[in-house]
Amino acid sequence: MSNQGYDEELRAERAYIEKLYARLDRERAQAGARYRAALGETGIALVERDADVRIRARETVRLNVADNGLCFGRLDALSGERGYVGRIGLFDDEDDYEPLLLDWRAPAARPFYTATAATPENMRRRRQFHTMGRRVIDFTDEVLGRPGDDERGDAALLAAVNAPRGEGMRDIVATIQAEQDEIIRLGHAGVLVVEGGPGTGKTAVALHRVAYLLYTQRERMSRSGVLVVGPSPLFLEHIGRVLPSLGESDVVFLTPGGLVPGLRVTAEDTPEVAQLKGSLKILDVLAAAVADRQKVPEEPVPVELADVTVALDAGIAGEARLEARRSGLPHNEARPVFREHVMTIIAERAVAMIGEGWLTPEDRGAWADLRADVLEELAEHEELAAALDGLWPELTPETLLAPLYMSPRRLEAAGADPALFRVDGAAWTVSDVPLLDELAGLLGRDDSAERATARRRAAEDAEYAAGVMDVMKLDREEMDEDIMLAAENLIYAEDLAGRFAERDTRDLADRAAADRDWTYGHVVVDEAQELSEMDWRVLMRRCPSRSFTIVGDLAQRRSAAGARSWGSVLAPYVADRWVYRELTVNYRTPAEIMLVAGALLARFAPDARRPESVRACGVRPWSRRVADGELQDAIAEFVRDEAGREGTSAVIGPADVPGAIPPSAAKGLEFDAVLVVAPERILAEGPRGAAELYVALTRATQRLGVLHREPLPPELSGLAEAGVPVRAGHRRFL
Numbered sequence: 263m264s265n266q267g268y269d270e271e272l273r274a275e276r277a278y279i280e281k282l283y284a285r286l287d288r289e290r291a292q293a294g295a296r297y298r299a300a301l302g303e304t305g306i307a308l309v310e311r312d313a314d315v316r317i318r319a320r321e322t323v324r325l326n327v328a329d330n331g332l333c334f335g336r337l338d339a340l341s342g343e344r345g346y347v348g349r350i351g352l353f354d355d356e357d358d359y360e361p362l363l364l365d366w367r368a369p370a371a372r373p374f375y376t377a378t379a380a381t382p383e384n385m386r387r388r389r390q391f392h393t394m395g396r397r398v399i400d401f402t403d404e405v406l407g408r409p410g411d412d413e414r415g416d417a418a419l420l421a422a423v424n425a426p427r428g429e430g431m432r433d434i435v436a437t438i439q440a441e442q443d444e445i446i447r448l449g450h451a452g453v454l455v456v457e458g459g460p461g462t463g464k465t466a467v468a469l470h471r472v473a474y475l476l477y478t479q480r481e482r483m484s485r486s487g488v489l490v491v492g493p494s495p496l497f498l499e500h501i502g503r504v505l506p507s508l509g510e511s512d513v514v515f516l517t518p519g520g521l522v523p524g525l526r527v528t529a530e531d532t533p534e535v536a537q538l539k540g541s542l543k544i545l546d547v548l549a550a551a552v553a554d555r556q557k558v559p560e561e562p563v564p565v566e567l568a569d570v571t572v573a574l575d576a577g578i579a580g581e582a583r584l585e586a587r588r589s590g591l592p593h594n595e596a597r598p599v600f601r602e603h604v605m606t607i608i609a610e611r612a613v614a615m616i617g618e619g620w621l622t623p624e625d626r627g628a629w630a631d632l633r634a635d636v637l638e639e640l641a642e643h644e645e646l647a648a649a650l651d652g653l654w655p656e657l658t659p660e661t662l663l664a665p666l667y668m669s670p671r672r673l674e675a676a677g678a679d680p681a682l683f684r685v686d687g688a689a690w691t692v693s694d695v696p697l698l699d700e701l702a703g704l705l706g707r708d709d710s711a712e713r714a715t716a717r718r719r720a721a722e723d724a725e726y727a728a729g730v731m732d733v734m735k736l737d738r739e740e741m742d743e744d745i746m747l748a749a750e751n752l753i754y755a756e757d758l759a760g761r762f763a764e765r766d767t768r769d770l771a772d773r774a775a776a777d778r779d780w781t782y783g784h785v786v787v788d789e790a791q792e793l794s795e796m797d798w799r800v801l802m803r804r805c806p807s808r809s810f811t812i813v814g815d816l817a818q819r820r821s822a823a824g825a826r827s828w829g830s831v832l833a834p835y836v837a838d839r840w841v842y843r844e845l846t847v848n849y850r851t852p853a854e855i856m857l858v859a860g861a862l863l864a865r866f867a868p869d870a871r872r873p874e875s876v877r878a879c880g881v882r883p884w885s886r887r888v889a890d891g892e893l894q895d896a897i898a899e900f901v902r903d904e905a906g907r908e909g910t911s912a913v914i915g916p917a918d919v920p921g922a923i924p925p926s927a928a929k930g931l932e933f934d935a936v937l938v939v940a941p942e943r944i945l946a947e948g949p950r951g952a953a954e955l956y957v958a959l960t961r962a963t964q965r966l967g968v969l970h971r972e973p974l975p976p977e978l979s980g981l982a983e984a985g986v987p988v989r990a991g992h993r994r995f996l
């Protein structure tokens with residue numbers, strides 16, 4: 263294209279995109295008006311008003327976030343048709359609702375990501391806009407359909423991956439690559455596993471897949487919501503803003519420690535204990551621990567009645583226990599079975615004792631009357647109730663598990679490893695979460711409080727509904743007789759009350775996160791290699807439809823309880839009905855850094871595939887040996903140096919290095935510059951030290967430095983030795 267031709271095109275594109283913004287502004291003004299109107303709505307139920315306000319607020323957010331980079335590309339078909347692709351879809355309100363802008367998730371937008379020179383998919387050209395705020399700076403074109411010329415217009419991609427990182431992850435809608443697009447739009451309804459090395463866009467792809475599913479399966483997904491599980495609160499914060507910018511909000515973000523609502527994780531297990539708790543073998547321990555709380559009395563307990571005293575002994579309790587266990591009900595729900603059985607046997611004995619000499623079972627009427635009297639007495643018998651509570655107590659997951667951990671006797675009785683012992687049983691760890699969740703199922707609901715609340719609410723609602731019916735009666739004169747009759751006959755106060763049941767005005771995300779029994783329409787698991795067998799049970803319970811996007815990298819596994827193969831963790835739930843995809847290109851770590859990290863990977867996981875970096879940055883990562891006393895100065899120097907540059911930075915090192923975050927906390931994150939401190943100690947820390955160091959080395963998008971006190975581990979010999987400092991406090995590393 264000649265210069266003049268280009269300028270003319272650019273002017274035309276600017277005009278078109280201005281028109282898009284004008285349309286967006288009109289839509290925003292309308293949405294703003296609708297929002298204000300919803301806020302001021304009167305004369306409708308509060309619940310309805312809240313729902314309306316929520317919808318309007320969401321609409322406004324969606325339009326606001328689309329403002330930045332609204333339109334990022336254009337696709338020209340061989341037929342001459344052209345389509346503009348952007349963050350949301352827009353229609354022309356002045357011209358028959360012609361499409362002005364295609365939502366990136368719409369089927370028609372797909373070739374924008376997948377058409378190549380060799381397989382042009384009936385497309386002629388892909389154009390990518392480079393924008394600043396609302397203004398188009400320039401554009402680049404790719405001509406499709408010329409095999410051999412198969413280089414994508416990577417200018418936009420390279421600009422995106424090279425750009426300094428800001429707060430939180432950004433969306434990649436403008437530059438999704440073909441192998442990523444295939445995963446984002448994959449039609450598979452079940453379990454999808456996406457594996458790839460560091461920086462291959464696993465997280466980005468998983469989140470864009472959620473946005474895609476919310477777009478294509480709006481109704482199903484927005485009814486049940488989507489759960490995204492990530493390794494740490496820091497990570498969730500990092501990725502939390504990507505989805506709203508994709509225009510979605512029915513999503514719950516949780517760490518594995520947050521999967522049981524209301525539970526606070528305050529402690530950490532040793533790798534050995536985490537492994538014990540993470541294995542499915544713990545299921546037997548939990549079942550045995552519950553059984554251990556179903557007792558028979560060591561000494562007979564006298565139950566004094568008005569006329570006789572009957573002993574509640576091991577025989578009676580044992581028989582009742584057998585019966586209660588046979589019911590197959592969870593522990594708490596089997597309590598009434600146990601209780602009733604004990605009472606029946608005691609009543610029989612009491613009747614036999616009272617009637618001795620004058621009453622035989624053949625005197626059916628008298629026998630039954632006496633039995634009924636005794637049962638009534640037993641039902642009111644406080645000592646018996648207390649004894650039964652002791653033998654078969656009402657338990658919550660917490661009141662079962664904490665005493666178990668604190669008692670070597672209980673641990674032994676449950677067949678548990680003595681290593682599970684701890685002094686403060688209720689100092690919960692992440693590995694306790696799936697155990698508590700499992701126990702919630704084994705114990706059944708302890709819903710006495712809930713039942714009382716439900717009863718109170720039902721009464722309140724019925725009262726309210728009765729009021730409504732009174733109003734209807736007052737209107738009687740104005741109503742058609744038949745309709746009135748029909749209404750009164752068909753609507754009872756309680757039924758009417760049921761219609762007000764939707765009293766919860768919280769957002770779906772808040773409701774779902776607070777409800778252990780919530781089941782999601784789709785679950786995304788990030789850093790999935792870290793999850794234990796027991797964690798998978800919790801997640802599978804949260805999504806009975808088994809609609810999962812699981813992303814991870816077995817080579818980055820840190821947890822001793824984590825996955826060694828995808829097949830083995832998934833088999834119990836979906837056998838081999840799961841789909842596997844691989845991502846192979848690293849968009850984060852430049853080639854120079856990947857070379858060093860790759861050498862380490864080759865040592866500890868020789869079979870793992872090293873992802874290809876999409877770019878080199880021209881800066882070699884460096885290392886420097888420092889004496890003990892110099893370490894803090896050297897770290898401070900790095901921090902000062904980075905403070906003067908654009909972008910983000912982090913110091914990653916063992917937990918006792920001041921100012922450093924441990925590799926585990928850096929999981930899934932990225933920074934423009936990273937300083938890794940004491941790699942020799944990270945390597946030596948635990949069986950997965952090499953994987954931790956690999957994670958630490960692969961967090962940088964531009965610059966990587968390493969400070970070490972001991973000789974550099976041979977795995978890191980690819981680092982450039984940095985110059986000896988000129989003067990303490992005055993050194994440059996690069």
Ligand SMILES: Nc1ncnc2c1ncn2[C@@H]1O[C@H](COP(=O)(O)OP(=O)(O)OP(=O)(O)O)[C@@H](O)[C@H]1O
Nearest residue numbers: 422434437438439460461462463464465466849930
């Ligand atoms: N198609 C793309 N266009 C632009 N940037 C991309 C693209 N794909 C990935 N990226 C960027 O690459 C970086 C790494 O992506 P992401 O964090 O999703 O990788 P990951 O595979 O989850 O990494 P890790 O396993 O190390 O956590 C992010 O900054 C992401 O925005």
